[in-house]
Amino acid sequence: MALGFSVRCCALLFLCGLWTRAQDIPPYTEDCRTGTYPPTGPTFKGNASWYTINLDLPPEERWNKVIKDKKKEIVNLMQVIKDLVEAFDPTGQVIRLVDYKLPILLDSLPYPFNEEIQGIADASGLPVGEVIFYNIFYELSCLCTSIIAEDEKGRMFHARNLDFGLFLGWDIKHSTWIVNRALKPLVLNLDFQKRNKTVFKGVTFAGYVGMLTGIKSNIFTLSMNERYSLDGGFMGILEWIFGVNSSWVGFLMRSVLENATSYKEVKKELVETKLIAPAYFILGGKSGEACVITRTREDSMDVWELDVKQGMWYLLETNYDHWNQPMFLDDRRTPAMKCMNRITQKNISLPTLYDVLSTKPVLNKLTTYTALMSVDDGTLETYLRDCPNPCMPW
Ligand SMILES: *[C@@H]1O[C@H](CO)[C@@H](O)[C@H](O)[C@H]1NC(C)=O
Ligand SMILES: *[C@@H]1O[C@H](CO)[C@@H](O)[C@H](O)[C@H]1NC(C)=O
Ligand SMILES: *[C@@H]1O[C@H](CO)[C@@H](O)[C@H](O)[C@H]1NC(C)=O
Ligand SMILES: *[C@@H]1O[C@H](CO)[C@@H](O)[C@H](O)[C@H]1NC(C)=O
Ligand SMILES: *[C@@H]1O[C@H](CO)[C@@H](O)[C@H](O)[C@H]1NC(C)=O
Numbered sequence: 001m002a003l004g005f006s007v008r009c010c011a012l013l014f015l016c017g018l019w020t021r022a023q024d025i026p027p028y029t030e031d032c033r034t035g036t037y038p039p040t041g042p043t044f045k046g047n048a049s050w051y052t053i054n055l056d057l058p059p060e061e062r063w064n065k066v067i068k069d070k071k072k073e074i075v076n077l078m079q080v081i082k083d084l085v086e087a088f089d090p091t092g093q094v095i096r097l098v099d100y101k102l103p104i105l106l107d108s109l110p111y112p113f114n115e116e117i118q119g120i121a122d123a124s125g126l127p128v129g130e131v132i133f134y135n136i137f138y139e140l141s142c143l144c145t146s147i148i149a150e151d152e153k154g155r156m157f158h159a160r161n162l163d164f165g166l167f168l169g170w171d172i173k174h175s176t177w178i179v180n181r182a183l184k185p186l187v188l189n190l191d192f193q194k195r196n197k198t199v200f201k202g203v204t205f206a207g208y209v210g211m212l213t214g215i216k217s218n219i220f221t222l223s224m225n226e227r228y229s230l231d232g233g234f235m236g237i238l239e240w241i242f243g244v245n246s247s248w249v250g251f252l253m254r255s256v257l258e259n260a261t262s263y264k265e266v267k268k269e270l271v272e273t274k275l276i277a278p279a280y281f282i283l284g285g286k287s288g289e290a291c292v293i294t295r296t297r298e299d300s301m302d303v304w305e306l307d308v309k310q311g312m313w314y315l316l317e318t319n320y321d322h323w324n325q326p327m328f329l330d331d332r333r334t335p336a337m338k339c340m341n342r343i344t345q346k347n348i349s350l351p352t353l354y355d356v357l358s359t360k361p362v363l364n365k366l367t368t369y370t371a372l373m374s375v376d377d378g379t380l381e382t383y384l385r386d387c388p389n390p391c392m393p394w
């Protein structure tokens with residue numbers, strides 16, 4: 001697929017352009033925010049709404065209610081994506097590929113994702129190839145910040161900003177990323193149930209059947225950040241098209257949330273399963289259990305463990321290997337750590353984590369939502385975000 005390649009080329013050009021601009025603009029950073037919770041003001045755009053997904057239904061029917069309510073927004077986002085693709089591919093080859101070739105690959109997606117995607121295509125009226133494309137799309141560009149922390153009483157907190165839509169078209173008039181704007185109405189909290197009982201909860205975009213943020217009450221919390229590498233998702237997608245058996249990241253996360261029953265089991269699966277794209281998995285369990293797993297497509301390069309006894313009471317991951325410096329143009333790690341260290345272990349909580357994730361540039365133009373989770377009581381709260389000017393583009 002030429003798409004991955006041209007998106008990356010474009011990304012590079014864009015980066016150069018923005019970097020040149022970055023010389024002229026003041027640094028859009030600020031001192032650590034405090035007292036931002038409960039969320040209010042211009043950086044808060046509302047609560048994500050809740051939907052129940054009934055796992056006892058056949059996969060084709062599970063998403064009907066969501067699609068019924070969000071069809072217009074999904075079709076709108078798909079159109080935005082198509083327009084962007086068309087700008088780079090005026091002859092329409094990519095979209096033809098999506099419409100005519102991708103449907104053949106539906107059967108190579110594992111159950112229940114293949115049937116859920118078919119159901120979403122039927123309910124939305126979108127061609128199945130476009131729904132597959134839409135589902136691939138979410139795997140590829142999540143610049144994010146995830147934090148897991150343990151307080152002095154041994155309570156575990158997991159919070160994340162999901163920053164999405166980099167390089168996918170800048171809207172000068174509104175000073176926002178076009179895709180990012182189209183995405184916000186799609187953010188949903190989901191309660192996955194069997195026999196009317198919650199199995200797990202997660203945050204997703206309507207129409208996407210994978211999971212990038214989720215919690216299984218009393219057992220674990222999980223989030224994923226994109227990992228950029230030369231051996232990236234583009235190769236993985238080619239392999240998938242040619243039939244190599246590896247997992248989509250968001251599908252693997254949904255599977256462990258649905259079916260794994262212990263922290264250990266989840267960790268083993270996240271370390272060992274072959275993936276289509278490299279990733280960081282940020283996994284938390286009960287007191288003392290938390291790690292960041294740095295993944296290549298083949299295996300795990302590193303498992304970075306929480307170590308409260310040694311004073312390491314939190315793990316913080318953005319989009320860079322923790323043993324390397326972040327790229328200087330995109331350093332959200334240093335400001336976030338500064339705020340964490342200022343808060344101290346004694347005062348860490350979901351509200352103070354919200355403070356950290358509300359501090360620019362940890363909060364930036366790409367930030368779509370902030371999710372707060374606490375494994376001990378099964379809390380999941382998701383807030384839609386905005387970053388009015390002045391604010392870093394990422
Ligand atoms: C968001 O949810 C909180 C807690 O449930 C509620 O108090 C608040 O009014 C909601 N805000 C908006 C804008 O809906
Ligand atoms: C991939 O391989 C695993 C283990 O070999 C198998 O259980 C699974 O069904 C395969 N998946 C697909 C989509 O072929
Ligand atoms: C779930 O709850 C609904 C309404 O509360 C009820 O009609 C249904 O029979 C319940 N299903 C099961 C499997 O218990
Ligand atoms: C979870 O396990 C059940 C039973 O083996 C299976 O039917 C279901 O598809 C699995 N869920 C996911 C998301 O893989
Ligand atoms: C911790 O929180 C308490 C009460 O909210 C506050 O008085 C105290 O200054 C905070 N400590 C630090 C180190 O921020």
